[in-house]
Amino acid sequence: QSVLTQPPSASGTPGQRVTISCSGSSSNIGSNYVYWYQQLPGTAPKLLIYRNNQRPSGVPDRFSGSKSGTSASLAISGLRSEDEADYYCAAWDDSLSAYVVFGGGTKLTVL
Amino acid sequence: QITLKESGPTLVKPTQTLTLTCTFSGFSLSTSGVGVGWIRQPPGKALEWLALIYWNDDKRYSPSLKSRLTITKDTSKNQVVLTMTNMDPVDTATYYCAHSPDYGSGSDVWGKGTTVTVSS
Numbered sequence: 001q002s003v004l005t006q007p008p009s010a011s012g013t014p015g016q017r018v019t020i021s022c023s024g025s026s027s028n029i030g031s032n033y034v035y036w037y038q039q040l041p042g043t044a045p046k047l048l049i050y051r052n053n054q055r056p057s058g059v060p061d062r063f064s065g066s067k068s069g070t071s072a073s074l075a076i077s078g079l080r081s082e083d084e085a086d087y088y089c090a091a092w093d094d095s096l097s098a099y100v101v102f103g104g105g106t107k108l109t110v111l
Numbered sequence: 112q113i114t115l116k117e118s119g120p121t122l123v124k125p126t127q128t129l130t131l132t133c134t135f136s137g138f139s140l141s142t143s144g145v146g147v148g149w150i151r152q153p154p155g156k157a158l159e160w161l162a163l164i165y166w167n168d169d170k171r172y173s174p175s176l177k178s179r180l181t182i183t184k185d186t187s188k189n190q191v192v193l194t195m196t197n198m199d200p201v202d203t204a205t206y207y208c209a210h211s212p213d214y215g216s217g218s219d220v221w222g223k224g225t226t227v228t229v230s231s
Contacts, residue, residue, distance in 0.1 A: 002157055035217035037158075044207055044221040045150075045158065056219065088158050090217055096174045100148070100160040100217070 003028065004089050004103035011109040017077040020106045022089030024070050028101055032092040034072040036065055039086040039105075048087070049074060076108075084110045113137035115147070115208050115222035122228050123198050129227060133191040133208030140166050140186045146211035147191040148218055149182065151204040159204075163211060164191055200229045 005023040012018040022034065036049035047056050049065035052072065064075045072091075076083055089103040119131035133147060140147060148163035162182040163171045172180050181194045191208060205226050209218030 032215070033217070039158075044223050046221070047217070047219045050217055050219065090158075090160070092215055092217075097171065098215070099171055099173055100163070102150075102158045102160060105157045 002104040003093060003101035004091065006087075006089060006103035006106045008104065009107050009109065011111055012076075012079045013111050014079055014081065016079045017075060018079060018108065019076075020074045020087050020089075020108070022072045022074070022103050024072075024091060024101070025095075026070060027095040028070075028091040028093040029067065029072055030070040031094060034065065034067050035090045036063075036072075036074045037088045037090065039088065041085070045088065079110055081110045084108055113210050113220045115210060115220065117206060117208050117222045117225035119206075119225055119227065121226060122230065124231050125199055125229060127198050129193075129195045129198050129202070131193045131195075131206055131208075131225065131227075133193070133222065135189050135191070135208075135210065138210060140164075140184050140189070140191070142166055144213045146214070147184070148209050148211055149191075149193045149206060150209060150218070150221075151202075151206045152224075153201070153204040156204075161195075161206075162193060165211075165214060198229045203227065203229045 033051045037045035038048045039045045052067040053065045093101045115135040146165040149161040164182045179196045205224040207224045209221040
Protein backbone atom coordinates (compact mmCIF):
# COMPACT_ATOMS: atom_id res chain seq x y z
CA GLN A 1 0.00 0.00 0.00
CA SER A 2 1.64 3.22 -1.18
CA VAL A 3 1.53 6.36 0.94
CA LEU A 4 0.61 8.51 -2.06
CA THR A 5 -2.54 7.51 -3.95
CA GLN A 6 -2.66 7.43 -7.73
CA PRO A 7 -5.25 5.91 -10.07
CA PRO A 8 -3.89 2.60 -11.35
CA SER A 9 -4.67 3.43 -14.95
CA ALA A 10 -5.43 6.26 -17.34
CA SER A 11 -5.95 6.43 -21.06
CA GLY A 12 -6.40 8.82 -23.94
CA THR A 13 -6.24 9.09 -27.68
CA PRO A 14 -3.47 10.85 -29.60
CA GLY A 15 -3.74 14.61 -29.29
CA GLN A 16 -5.87 14.50 -26.17
CA ARG A 17 -5.04 15.97 -22.78
CA VAL A 18 -4.91 13.60 -19.83
CA THR A 19 -4.33 14.24 -16.16
CA ILE A 20 -3.03 11.92 -13.46
CA SER A 21 -3.76 12.70 -9.84
CA CYS A 22 -1.66 12.07 -6.75
CA SER A 23 -3.19 12.37 -3.31
CA GLY A 24 -1.25 12.59 -0.08
CA SER A 25 -1.38 14.23 3.31
CA SER A 26 -0.15 17.22 5.24
CA SER A 27 3.11 15.47 6.11
CA ASN A 28 4.13 14.86 2.51
CA ILE A 29 2.48 16.71 -0.39
CA GLY A 30 0.99 19.27 1.95
CA SER A 31 4.39 20.45 3.13
CA ASN A 32 6.93 19.35 0.52
CA TYR A 33 7.58 19.48 -3.20
CA VAL A 34 6.11 16.88 -5.54
CA TYR A 35 8.14 15.05 -8.17
CA TRP A 36 6.89 13.08 -11.16
CA TYR A 37 8.68 10.26 -12.93
CA GLN A 38 8.03 8.53 -16.22
CA GLN A 39 8.99 4.88 -16.59
CA LEU A 40 8.93 3.46 -20.08
CA PRO A 41 8.67 -0.34 -20.32
CA GLY A 42 11.87 -2.06 -19.26
CA THR A 43 13.70 1.13 -18.38
CA ALA A 44 14.66 3.13 -15.30
CA PRO A 45 12.42 5.98 -14.16
CA LYS A 46 13.11 9.39 -15.63
CA LEU A 47 12.47 12.68 -13.86
CA LEU A 48 9.61 14.48 -15.55
CA ILE A 49 8.63 17.24 -13.11
CA TYR A 50 10.44 18.56 -10.04
CA ARG A 51 9.43 21.02 -7.35
CA ASN A 52 5.73 20.66 -8.24
CA ASN A 53 5.82 22.25 -11.68
CA GLN A 54 9.38 22.57 -13.00
CA ARG A 55 10.53 20.68 -16.07
CA PRO A 56 14.11 19.45 -16.43
CA SER A 57 15.76 20.46 -19.66
CA GLY A 58 14.72 18.18 -22.47
CA VAL A 59 11.26 17.43 -21.12
CA PRO A 60 8.64 18.70 -23.57
CA ASP A 61 6.32 21.45 -22.39
CA ARG A 62 3.43 19.07 -23.11
CA PHE A 63 4.10 17.83 -19.59
CA SER A 64 3.06 20.06 -16.70
CA GLY A 65 2.62 19.64 -12.97
CA SER A 66 0.55 21.37 -10.36
CA LYS A 67 -0.13 21.10 -6.65
CA SER A 68 -2.94 22.23 -4.41
CA GLY A 69 -3.05 21.44 -0.72
CA THR A 70 -2.39 17.74 -0.25
CA SER A 71 -2.92 16.76 -3.89
CA ALA A 72 -0.94 17.10 -7.08
CA SER A 73 -1.56 16.47 -10.75
CA LEU A 74 0.41 15.70 -13.85
CA ALA A 75 -1.06 16.86 -17.12
CA ILE A 76 -0.01 15.65 -20.53
CA SER A 77 -1.32 17.57 -23.50
CA GLY A 78 -1.09 16.61 -27.15
CA LEU A 79 -0.85 12.96 -26.16
CA ARG A 80 1.53 10.88 -28.25
CA SER A 81 2.01 7.13 -28.54
CA GLU A 82 5.45 7.39 -26.96
CA ASP A 83 3.87 8.75 -23.79
CA GLU A 84 2.54 5.27 -23.03
CA ALA A 85 4.34 4.47 -19.77
CA ASP A 86 4.00 4.22 -16.02
CA TYR A 87 3.95 7.49 -14.12
CA TYR A 88 4.88 7.89 -10.46
CA CYS A 89 4.56 10.80 -8.06
CA ALA A 90 6.89 11.22 -5.09
CA ALA A 91 7.44 13.55 -2.18
CA TRP A 92 9.35 13.78 1.05
CA ASP A 93 7.37 12.84 4.13
CA ASP A 94 8.05 14.47 7.49
CA SER A 95 5.84 12.21 9.63
CA LEU A 96 8.72 10.20 11.10
CA SER A 97 12.33 10.88 10.28
CA ALA A 98 12.17 12.44 6.83
CA TYR A 99 11.94 9.93 4.04
CA VAL A 100 10.62 9.73 0.49
CA VAL A 101 7.23 8.26 -0.41
CA PHE A 102 6.04 7.19 -3.82
CA GLY A 103 2.62 6.75 -5.35
CA GLY A 104 1.50 3.35 -6.58
CA GLY A 105 1.99 4.39 -10.18
CA THR A 106 -0.42 5.03 -13.04
CA LYS A 107 -0.22 3.10 -16.26
CA LEU A 108 -1.03 5.40 -19.14
CA THR A 109 -2.38 3.78 -22.28
CA VAL A 110 -2.55 5.67 -25.55
CA LEU A 111 -5.48 4.22 -27.44
CA GLN B 112 27.24 14.24 -17.40
CA ILE B 113 26.03 12.39 -14.33
CA THR B 114 25.93 8.61 -14.52
CA LEU B 115 25.32 5.94 -11.91
CA LYS B 116 25.71 2.19 -12.12
CA GLU B 117 24.52 -0.44 -9.69
CA SER B 118 26.40 -3.66 -9.07
CA GLY B 119 26.02 -6.66 -6.84
CA PRO B 120 24.85 -10.26 -6.76
CA THR B 121 21.96 -11.29 -8.97
CA LEU B 122 20.96 -14.14 -6.67
CA VAL B 123 20.96 -14.33 -2.88
CA LYS B 124 19.57 -16.94 -0.52
CA PRO B 125 16.93 -16.23 2.11
CA THR B 126 18.39 -14.90 5.38
CA GLN B 127 21.57 -13.74 3.63
CA THR B 128 22.78 -10.16 3.57
CA LEU B 129 22.66 -8.25 0.29
CA THR B 130 25.41 -5.77 -0.53
CA LEU B 131 24.90 -3.42 -3.46
CA THR B 132 27.35 -0.86 -4.77
CA CYS B 133 26.51 2.30 -6.68
CA THR B 134 29.45 3.68 -8.65
CA PHE B 135 28.92 7.15 -10.02
CA SER B 136 30.61 9.82 -12.10
CA GLY B 137 29.96 13.40 -13.07
CA PHE B 138 29.56 14.70 -9.53
CA SER B 139 31.19 14.51 -6.12
CA LEU B 140 29.59 13.36 -2.89
CA SER B 141 31.67 15.95 -1.10
CA THR B 142 29.70 18.78 -2.74
CA SER B 143 27.32 20.50 -0.35
CA GLY B 144 23.70 19.37 -0.74
CA VAL B 145 24.36 16.34 -2.92
CA GLY B 146 23.04 12.91 -2.06
CA VAL B 147 22.75 9.39 -3.46
CA GLY B 148 19.74 7.22 -2.76
CA TRP B 149 18.44 3.71 -3.37
CA ILE B 150 15.01 2.76 -4.69
CA ARG B 151 13.69 -0.69 -5.56
CA GLN B 152 10.90 -2.09 -7.70
CA PRO B 153 9.57 -5.63 -7.35
CA PRO B 154 8.51 -7.22 -10.64
CA GLY B 155 5.31 -5.61 -11.88
CA LYS B 156 5.01 -3.42 -8.81
CA ALA B 157 5.55 0.16 -7.75
CA LEU B 158 8.72 1.98 -6.80
CA GLU B 159 9.75 1.80 -3.15
CA TRP B 160 12.25 4.25 -1.65
CA LEU B 161 14.88 2.65 0.58
CA ALA B 162 17.59 5.04 1.76
CA LEU B 163 19.68 8.10 0.96
CA ILE B 164 23.04 9.44 2.10
CA TYR B 165 24.10 13.08 1.85
CA TRP B 166 27.46 14.74 1.32
CA ASN B 167 27.71 15.40 5.08
CA ASP B 168 27.04 11.72 5.95
CA ASP B 169 23.45 12.47 6.97
CA LYS B 170 21.52 9.25 6.35
CA ARG B 171 17.81 8.70 5.80
CA TYR B 172 16.02 5.37 5.79
CA SER B 173 12.59 4.02 4.98
CA PRO B 174 10.92 3.57 8.38
CA SER B 175 9.59 0.14 7.41
CA LEU B 176 13.03 -1.18 6.45
CA LYS B 177 15.31 0.86 8.69
CA SER B 178 16.27 -2.06 10.92
CA ARG B 179 17.60 -4.00 7.92
CA LEU B 180 19.35 -1.27 5.95
CA THR B 181 22.74 0.41 6.15
CA ILE B 182 23.95 3.01 3.67
CA THR B 183 27.54 4.20 3.50
CA LYS B 184 29.69 6.23 1.14
CA ASP B 185 33.28 6.21 -0.04
CA THR B 186 33.84 9.66 -1.46
CA SER B 187 37.31 8.86 -2.76
CA LYS B 188 35.97 5.95 -4.80
CA ASN B 189 32.76 7.69 -5.89
CA GLN B 190 30.74 4.85 -4.43
CA VAL B 191 27.72 4.35 -2.21
CA VAL B 192 27.03 0.97 -0.65
CA LEU B 193 23.68 -0.34 0.55
CA THR B 194 23.43 -3.44 2.72
CA MET B 195 20.17 -5.19 3.48
CA THR B 196 20.11 -7.96 6.04
CA ASN B 197 17.89 -11.01 6.36
CA MET B 198 16.84 -11.16 2.72
CA ASP B 199 13.50 -12.73 1.88
CA PRO B 200 11.89 -13.72 -1.43
CA VAL B 201 9.67 -10.62 -1.16
CA ASP B 202 12.85 -8.55 -1.52
CA THR B 203 13.23 -9.78 -5.10
CA ALA B 204 13.34 -6.59 -7.14
CA THR B 205 15.27 -4.29 -9.40
CA TYR B 206 17.38 -2.00 -7.25
CA TYR B 207 18.19 1.49 -8.50
CA CYS B 208 20.56 4.11 -7.20
CA ALA B 209 19.93 7.76 -8.00
CA HIS B 210 21.50 11.20 -7.63
CA SER B 211 19.85 13.86 -5.48
CA PRO B 212 21.03 17.39 -6.33
CA ASP B 213 19.89 19.25 -3.23
CA TYR B 214 19.11 18.58 0.40
CA GLY B 215 15.52 17.39 0.54
CA SER B 216 15.04 17.20 -3.22
CA GLY B 217 13.94 14.31 -5.36
CA SER B 218 16.22 12.11 -7.43
CA ASP B 219 17.03 13.56 -10.82
CA VAL B 220 19.33 11.01 -12.45
CA TRP B 221 18.93 7.26 -12.04
CA GLY B 222 21.09 4.27 -12.79
CA LYS B 223 19.76 1.51 -15.02
CA GLY B 224 19.17 -0.77 -12.06
CA THR B 225 20.31 -4.22 -11.05
CA THR B 226 18.02 -7.19 -10.60
CA VAL B 227 18.26 -9.19 -7.40
CA THR B 228 16.45 -12.50 -6.93
CA VAL B 229 16.05 -14.03 -3.50
CA SER B 230 15.68 -17.77 -3.70
CA SER B 231 17.08 -20.89 -2.13
